[in-house]
Amino acid sequence: MNIEEKGFNEDFQFETPLAPKRTRLQEFWLLFRQNRLAILGLFIFILFFCCAIAGLFMTSGPDPLFDPAMIRLQEKLRPPLVKPNLDSLRREEIPCLGFYLMGTDDLGRDVFARMLQGAWVSLTVGFVAVGISVLIGIFMGGIAGYFGQHHIRVDHVIVTFLLISGTALVTAHFIRFGAVLLCLTPAYIFYSFLTQNRSKGKTLPLWAKVFRKNAVSVDTLIMRIVDIMLCFPSFFLILTVVALLPASIYNIMIVIGLTSWMGTTRFVRAEFLSLREQDFVAAVKTLGAGNFRIIFRHMMPNAVAPVLVSATIGIATAILTEAGLSFLGFGVPPPHATWGNILSDGKNFIFDAPWLTFIPGIAILIVVLSFNLFGEGLRDVLNPKLRGRH
Amino acid sequence: MISFIGRSVIQKIITLFFVSIVSFLIIHIAPGKPSQVDPMNPKFTPEVVERFQKEFHLDKPLHVQYFYFYKDLFTGETISWKDNQSVINKIWERFLNSLPLFIVGTIITWTLSFPIGIRSAIFRGQFYDRSATFLSYLLISIPGFFFAYVLIIFVVNQFHVPVIGMETFGIGEGASLPHIFMDRIWHLLLPSMLGATGGIAVLSRYVRSQMLEVEGQDYIRTARAKGLPPEQVHYKHALRNALLPFVTMFGLILPGLIGGSVIIESIFSWPGMGRMAYEAILARDYPVILTVNFVSAVLVLAGTFISDLLYLIVDPRIRL
Numbered sequence: 219m220n221i222e223e224k225g226f227n228e229d230f231q232f233e234t235p236l237a238p239k240r241t242r243l244q245e246f247w248l249l250f251r252q253n254r255l256a257i258l259g260l261f262i263f264i265l266f267f268c269c270a271i272a273g274l275f276m277t278s279g280p281d282p283l284f285d286p287a288m289i290r291l292q293e294k295l296r297p298p299l300v301k302p303n304l305d306s307l308r309r310e311e312i313p314c315l316g317f318y319l320m321g322t323d324d325l326g327r328d329v330f331a332r333m334l335q336g337a338w339v340s341l342t343v344g345f346v347a348v349g350i351s352v353l354i355g356i357f358m359g360g361i362a363g364y365f366g367q368h369h370i371r372v373d374h375v376i377v378t379f380l381l382i383s384g385t386a387l388v389t390a391h392f393i394r395f396g397a398v399l400l401c402l403t404p405a406y407i408f409y410s411f412l413t414q415n416r417s418k419g420k421t422l423p424l425w426a427k428v429f430r431k432n433a434v435s436v437d438t439l440i441m442r443i444v445d446i447m448l449c450f451p452s453f454f455l456i457l458t459v460v461a462l463l464p465a466s467i468y469n470i471m472i473v474i475g476l477t478s479w480m481g482t483t484r485f486v487r488a489e490f491l492s493l494r495e496q497d498f499v500a501a502v503k504t505l506g507a508g509n510f511r512i513i514f515r516h517m518m519p520n521a522v523a524p525v526l527v528s529a530t531i532g533i534a535t536a537i538l539t540e541a542g543l544s545f546l547g548f549g550v551p552p553p554h555a556t557w558g559n560i561l562s563d564g565k566n567f568i569f570d571a572p573w574l575t576f577i578p579g580i581a582i583l584i585v586v587l588s589f590n591l592f593g594e595g596l597r598d599v600l601n602p603k604l605r606g607r608h
Numbered sequence: 609m610i611s612f613i614g615r616s617v618i619q620k621i622i623t624l625f626f627v628s629i630v631s632f633l634i635i636h637i638a639p640g641k642p643s644q645v646d647p648m649n650p651k652f653t654p655e656v657v658e659r660f661q662k663e664f665h666l667d668k669p670l671h672v673q674y675f676y677f678y679k680d681l682f683t684g685e686t687i688s689w690k691d692n693q694s695v696i697n698k699i700w701e702r703f704l705n706s707l708p709l710f711i712v713g714t715i716i717t718w719t720l721s722f723p724i725g726i727r728s729a730i731f732r733g734q735f736y737d738r739s740a741t742f743l744s745y746l747l748i749s750i751p752g753f754f755f756a757y758v759l760i761i762f763v764v765n766q767f768h769v770p771v772i773g774m775e776t777f778g779i780g781e782g783a784s785l786p787h788i789f790m791d792r793i794w795h796l797l798l799p800s801m802l803g804a805t806g807g808i809a810v811l812s813r814y815v816r817s818q819m820l821e822v823e824g825q826d827y828i829r830t831a832r833a834k835g836l837p838p839e840q841v842h843y844k845h846a847l848r849n850a851l852l853p854f855v856t857m858f859g860l861i862l863p864g865l866i867g868g869s870v871i872i873e874s875i876f877s878w879p880g881m882g883r884m885a886y887e888a889i890l891a892r893d894y895p896v897i898l899t900v901n902f903v904s905a906v907l908v909l910a911g912t913f914i915s916d917l918l919y920l921i922v923d924p925r926i927r928l
Contacts, residue, residue, distance in 0.1 A: 255742065442623065446623055448908065449623065449904075449905040454885060454904070458635070458889055458897060459638065461890065462634075462638035534749065541751050541753075542751065542871055546874065546886070561753065561754060562753075568757055568761065572761070575754070579751060579758070582754065583749055583750050587745060587746060587749035
């Protein structure tokens with residue numbers, strides 16, 4: 219790599235300290251700049267971000283600049299860039315730009331205003347869903363990777379089982395019996411705390427030893443949960459849950475987030491397994507740092523690269539999933555516009571008003587493409603193996 | 609080998625058991641009841657609802673319902689709540705409709721992505737590679753439903769052939785056999801191509817990276833150094849080793865058998881699995897939803913099992 223060679227040869231003197239001239243971020247930017255497609259992706263992503271935020275302010279409030287819900291039946295299915303027929307409109311119905319930038323739909327609503335409103339939906343769905351999935355993924359993967367060899371004892375399993383069945387019984391209106399089970403749990407925890415301090419030196423009786431036996435390791439448990447989640451066909455599962463729950467944008471975000479954390483968990487676990495054995499972690503441990511500090515201050519920054527890449531691509535997938543759900547009619551409830559339901563409404567007029575299909579379709583395509591390109595660019599830059607190749 | 613098979617079968621059965629519990633709970637704990645789908649319908653008197661609930665054990669506690677449901681499933685007696693038909697027959701019928709889509713889609717995916725991937729690995733960094741890369745990102749990013757409409761407009765305007773549905777309505781009478789055949793082909797082509805787009809993009813990228821990995825190995829340099837023609841190096845020495853992981857992918861396409869894209873099948877009015885599942889979700893037909901879920905979980909597990917097994921057979925290095 220010529221950048222490194224140049225910097226190394228010119229500045230190489232024995233008297234000066236040999237610290238790298240560039241910070242990590244600068245080096246990262248130098249590498250990233252060479253990937254033209256990724257730069258394009260980043261640029262479109264920033265543009266989309268600004269559009270979505272501007273759209274939120276311009277289409278909401280009591281008197282929005284662009285009103286996405288304004289119905290003008292006399293102006294329906296006007297093609298893009300056409301001036302409105304000023305005679306037939308009242309003053310407040312005239313679009314703010316003086317013409318319909320992206321035409322109007324079958325109810326005469328301004329498609330540009332609806333697209334602006336939908337951009338915010340796509341953005342929040344993508345970020346919140348991926349945020350949820352990354353949080354769960356880091357949490358589960360971190361536990362599996364760092365505390366993996368710890369075992370869950372038989373009494374832990376029994377206590378958890380009591381807690382769950384107690385809650386289930388209370389919700390199923392067997393209140394008295396469920397409450398007994400629920401009270402047993404804290405009682406046992408209290409008891410085990412008491413005995414823990416007292417019975418350090420003593421040997422336990424045989425019946426108590428059964429309860430202290432190791433049942434399953436934390437790592438196995440979490441990875442089996444991941445396996446179980448991977449068995450569900452994801453779009454079908456999302457569709458089922460979204461159809462059963464009341465229609466709302468928050469449900470969609472949560473459901474997409476809850477069904478897509480498995481990949482992150484696997485990445486983080488794999489990274490943690492290898493990082494845990496490395497010398498710097500041992501050094502930090504010897505210095506007396508707590509688990510929390512080791513995980514978040516020392517291991518997480520080293521494990522974050524693959525998570526970042528999968529999160530960027532995950533945002534693209536989440537936007538596509540939300541658009542697909544809206545298209546099938548399970549998305550955000552109308553009259554709120556999303557790109558998916560603009561397209562879904564427009565498909566009935568596909569030969570008369572193709573812009574109703576093409577504008578949201580191409581918008582989704584460009585945004586998802588930019589996230590994918592940006593994510594792949596990140597992967598190339600963050601992967602030291604691929605650096606020397608191109 | 610035997611112990612590996614035994615262990616993984618037991619593990620998969622346990623996983624399947626938990627999958628069955630989780631899917632059952634998801635469906636039954638979610639708000640809303642199947643008897644409330646159509647509360648305005650005058651035929652739904654309280655007595656009918658009560659009889660309905662009694663008939664399908666909906667008045668029993670959850671664990672009893674769970675037991676009844678999976679007993680019915682394993683004896684093949686599950687019936688749909690919507691029309692009282694046997695769920696197994698229903699799924700089988702729809703499965704036969706989805707099968708041609710799946711087969712044609714898989715053939716398109718595998719025959720296209722290998723040449724594309726290999727070629728872009730050989731011409732790495734050149735125009736072909738870069739345009740193939742960009743194109744595959746484009747195909748991954750394009751929303752399926754939008755691409756479907758673009759293709760429909762294009763085909764209908766250019767070739768004037770009908771594409772919606774499994775065959776042209778009423779073509780059965782009086783048409784000649786080749787005519788019917790061509791009609792079926794046209795109807796099959798678009799949806800299976802759409803189903804293949806994502807697969808082509810992902811698989812060709814994967815082929816490319818595998819080829820690149822192998823082309824960097826020492827034995828390829830040796831082959832080049834001893835003066836073999838480039839074709840022989842690429843296709844005989846490199847490709848054979850790069851193909852190894854793809855043998856195992858045959859197992860992983862198994863879940864696609866029942867997956868059947870919901871969106872594409874609803875756009876093309878194709879009476880396949882995905883569409884049936886979609887209709888079942890709309891009607892809250894729990895037995896159908898749960899059976900589809902269960903069968904697809906079985907296929908996922910069987911697929912990973914087969915791919916593990918194939919890997920064991922193909923790659924002697926991991927046979928420990």
